[in-house]
Amino acid sequence: MGLTPPYVAAAVLLDGADIAFQHLILGCEPGEVRMGLRVRAVWDDDSGGISHFAPTGEPDAAYESYARHL
Secondary structure: OOOOOOOOOEEEEEOOOOOOEEEOOOOOOOOHOOOOOOEEEEEEOOOEEEEEEEEOOOOOOOOOHHHHHH
């Protein structure tokens, strides 16, 4: 995947997980990415893996749900 800057690579913490991992956040302006932003996986049909994450439009996660991972 060739990306043209600007783009965001962020720490993604899945609900119920103990460890965050770095991945791309696409589907919104870079300035819209923030802590607590709810995202969903976007799958790559060719590889069967995750291509990137995109905002869900749901309300942000509560700070308390990810604070201990900062």
